[in-house]
Amino acid sequence: MAIYYLTNIRKIYGITDGIYRPLRGKELHALASLENAYLKIEDDIIADFGSMEKLPPIESGARVVDCQGRSILPGYCDSHTHIVFAKSRHEEFVDKIKGLTYEQIAAKGGGIIHSALALREMDESELLDGALMRLESMVKTGTVAVEIKSGYGLDLASELKMLTVIRRLSELSDVTIKSTFLGAHAVPPEFKGNQTGYVNYIIEEMLPVIADSGLADYVDVFCDKGFFTVEETSRILEAADKYGLKAKIHANELDFSGGVQVGVAHGAVSVDHLERAGSEEFDLLSKSNTIATLLPGTAFFLGLPYPDARSMIEKNVAIALASDFNPGSCPSGNMNFVMALACIKMKILPEEALAAATLNGAYAMEIGNTHGSIERGKVASFLITEFIDDLSQIPYYFSSNLIYKTVLNGKVD
Template sequence: MPKRTLLHRARTVVTLQGPAGPRAGKAMDELAIVEDGSVAIDDHGRIAWVGPSDAVPTAHREDAEVFDCRGRTITPALVDPHTHAVWAGNRLDELELRLGGADYEEIFAKGGGILSSVRQTRGAAEDDLYAQSLARLRRMRAAGTTTFEIKSGYGLDLPTELRQLRVARRLRAAGFRVKTTCLAAHAIPQEAREAPGGREAFVEHVCEEILPAVVAQRLADYADVFCDRGAFTPEESRRVLLRAKGLGLGLRVHANELGSTGGAKLAAELGASSADHLLYLDDDERRALREAGVVATLLPGTSLVLGKPYADGRALMAAGVAVAVATDCNPGSCALENLAMVLGLACYGNRLSPAQALCATTHNAAASLGLDHEVGSITPGKSADLLVLDTEDYRDLVYHAGSPLVGAVWQTGELVA
């Protein structure tokens, strides 16, 4: 049970207080920092008060457990809005092939890549899949993330897609804040590649069997499609996303990772919550995303691991598009789990400022998941999901990217790491 707590006398409290909904442009640079600040947590795990340490009301000091935060920084806990964190096995052999020079699209064409994780995930019992995924989420939370979006997509058949989503929901029941996404249209499965008409039949199967079953069992909040070269065409993606929308799911799109392949425009056309990757993007597409209010979710860890270009974060900022940043944690193209480090990569790779990168991994990430009323900023009434950093300045997350600066992780008012 959470108890009344006072995180007292931090050198800085980076509150991220500001307008609701995704923030763009200058609003991403405004972090609403309190110097020498304190945060009071009530016995329901909510933020009761935040402000200068000398002004803490007596009511929030009496009977509260006090944590001395001198010399430290308090920020909102991180929100990871794009992960594939439920999978079985690993692709360590493929990692070595890639490091030896093989290209991801080549490995995929030979039945590796996503299809290798599909084989391993289909072969795993639900409890085993849960245990592997739980260990992963615990490591991710120790690095500062308390809220996760988790996609399916390593089943590509009805039983395994349902199993993956059930495991993601069990992780929520185990205390992680989780939104789930059905990504049955992640790749064309091997069996459909080999059968005549298999491709059309698979899209039909996703639309008429997998998505309706997922919705009937209340296992997903969103649907997603990998709309790109070698995956699904814009026409196939539109069909899947329209069906999902009709069933009441929110939309997210893997878009423009491998080329200008239509995903970003489709995300704008259908009013998706988020368009993700966006390595190849022109002015027209940026304008379309802004006008449709689609959050651009950047995944710099994947660019690093695959040796690909980085999405142009500065151009998105200049175009007034709200930007979020995520790990893309998945078994192949980026198994990085540390969103605090990926925040640093968003500065070095996507050219965001440290303030923009922090907003992109807290408030904007929460807004892209419809959770900004709950997490992503240190605002009275919101859940007390907080980090205590062992530094006086949050910019050290970028300066010393990857160093263990996250000293404590609080979730719903409880110390969880």
């Protein structure tokens, strides 16, 4: 058994004691902290932690790592990404500067369709290399668990190719990975003018094979203006449920789309985006087990309104923060920047942002029992910071990476 003692920790943040549920409202401050601490790891599990004054005798053969006054946080659990893609869409970045909207870029052949056509031509090994590089960059900025969506294939063979790459990523990396089938991301060119036909294709031909492959944990639908309707979304989710595939929804990014309502009605694990949402949606979410995953990086990059996070917190909605790392609307997986945007633009306090980016993000991937906080028995995947005086310095220094080391599954060295 490998045993490590991390000593002389300035402060451990994100401590829970038997909290096995997402945090809501004032509970977002419930993560405790401990100054001048040690933390013990046995293999890949957090075995113990406490005050340095109560450091027990260290076993023969155990390794001691002196943190020298650095702090420890739970690792970020990024519950919404699209990091398997063929190429960037930097050309569209210039179009955005010129004033074209997301919908206008899509209408002229850009957007998701552009990504899909490029991905169909790229072989699996090249896709894997690019995705692995992006995943490694996310680890350097503190991500320890990630949900990755398909949706840039839009035909059965290409969607399976993406999901296979996601499976390979989980085999090659120590990052905990969940996989989502997002065939309903857009309507591909071969179904142009026949959206109902594409929905039927998803239900009748794609879903049975995806389910049988065992490559997907969830099914997602882009339920929004110009994409898939509430009725189409409901049909897809009903079909997915028959195969035991739980729902996640792209909801209310571009309009008051009804995505939140259909997501909650189908017991979605999360509804994600919510740039366009108000009291009706918040009241509904507050009474449900569905997590509202907020993606401020997308609002920043596209110039959209930021989600009304303060109202959600006041209404006891369970919120998570995620990056939405993708080539078109948020080409960044830096969760430190997501924390900064949440604080600066959505007025979320640093402690609330940490809970949303760690514990609640873990629950948005259904791994909250093992990840998302510092707790005895949880997986030892956490962050060692640079020398900081307070948690608020992470969002304060919004362009800096204050993560000294990301520990995955107890691998301190």
